[in-house]
Amino acid sequence: MKKLKNYVIQDTRHIAPFNQPARELNVLNKPLWLAQRDALAPYCEPEIAVQALSDILPAANETLIYRDNLYFDPEYIRAFITQARKLGVPCRAAFKPEDKALMTYAVPLARRVQHVYKHGADGRVVRDGRGREEIDHYEFDLWYYPRGYDPSVTVAPLYIETGWEEVGFYSVPDYMSDRGDLVHYVTQRSIISIENWVHVFFANVPLGIFSLGKRFENRIIPIKGKVRNPEYSNFTLLSVLLRALIEQKHVLECSALVHVGKNTRIDPSAVIHGPAWIGSDCTIGPGVVIQNCYIGDRVNIDQGAQLMLSVVGDNCFLPFRAALYLTVLMEHCIVAQNTCLQMCVVGRGSFIGAGSTFTDFNLLPKAIEVEAIDGKREKVGQKVLGSCVGNNCRIGSGMVVYPARMIESDTVLFAKPDRRILRKNISFEESDHHGLRGEIAALHRQKFPRAVERQDEASFLEEWE
DSSP: OOOBEEEEEOOOOEETTTTEEGGGSEETTEEHHHHHHHHHTTTBOSOEEESSGGGSOOOSSOEEEEETTEEEOHHHHHHHHHHHHHHTSOEEEEEOTTOHHHHHHTSTTOSSSEEEEOBOTTSOBOBOTTSOBOEEEEEEEEEEETTSOOTTSOOEEEEOOOOOEEEEOOOOOGGGGGGOOOEEEEOSSOEEEOOSHHHHHHHHIIIIIHHHHHHHHHHHOSEETTEEOTTOOHHHHHHHHHHHHHHTOOGGGSTTTEEEOTTOEEOTTOEEESSEEEOSSOEEOTTOEEESOEEOSSOEEOTTOEEESOEEOTTOEEOTTOEEESOEEOSSOEEOTTOEEESOEEOTTOEEOTTOEEOOOOSSOOOOEEEOTTSOEEEOOOSSOOOEEOTTOEEOTTOEEOTTOEEOTTOEEOOBTTBSEEOSOBOGGGOGGGGSOHHHHTTSOOOSOOHHHHHHHHHHHHHHO
16 A cells, blocks of 8 residues: 655654653653654655644645654554544544543643534533533544645544553552552553653553553453453464473563563573563673563663663663662663662663662642643642653762652752752752862763753854854
């Protein structure tokens, strides 16, 4: 079948605290732009970058258009293109409020997800009993045009079922029950507009490795509830059991569930439960425990480290007894010994000192809020949530970081008696290296300035060239 013409609308807004646009941030160890390209490769021609819909030239070609801050997995884009072609009319990716997964992960903090309200027979917006406008559906910046982009035609919403399921997070004692159940929503097909560091977390963990694991689970479990699972495969289940028997391993540890790259060395005492993906040229030390993780190439994990449901980028180093729980590390990071990160995101090239703890739970039942891309603080609907460290940061030993805080890229924080606990967001201007002598401060280069600073620098260069 002929491939679609492919336009990508560039979103240049910087995501705090990384000071990079969404397309440069990692999802499952790929920059977002590369994840998009790989997912679309079977269906689309190479993308053509534009600044807005109005920049797209009229053409008769079958066309796909999307914004470059949008993450979609191959399963979602396959379903979207297949159903759109069957309809044969211009359409836009949409979902109903009944989709709990996207309502939980894609709506909070998002400004590019369009709300479409219900209208009555008189054309007015329908309101509920409290006077609030009722939402009919939500739309993503993902369009399909069977005969080329035409702004004059009506675009129909195309509802793609994510196949979400509610799964238990972990059991909680009675004193936490007032915050509601701690659950995740796992999808068969994932999509999210990345406009905040929290969306990076969602794309990698509940909509990323959770979904990968769930899809595999559905192929080997014949019954779901009291209904036969339509995705169940006798061949897949038998091949997994046979592989475990031949290798004389527990089913969760056999090579059908634990994918290991070339030249990776794993100590015999390490415990690895799948589904798990480990890249090439890695070293896994004695006593390491890895459960349902996605690990890149050239990663070194030392003795006694524990990783659960986490994503670790290329060239990372975790010394002994480091711990990651539902955490995302981008490439070239070091998380030093006895450090614990829970539900966090760490940008590329950052160092976190020994004995630091990133907490994820407010002791008092206060709703967790995060700063959105427009500067407004907003509740994210999460009962527990860790923090975010930008790119090229250096965090000293023994720090305690409160939930949902941000540390901006290029920041250095020394371990000092008067600041061991981080209660607020930390900007680059508050970095400790600014207080040092000039020749010492210059040793730490700022690699990820804010967008405004980059624009000022560009205009200065143009003026003097």
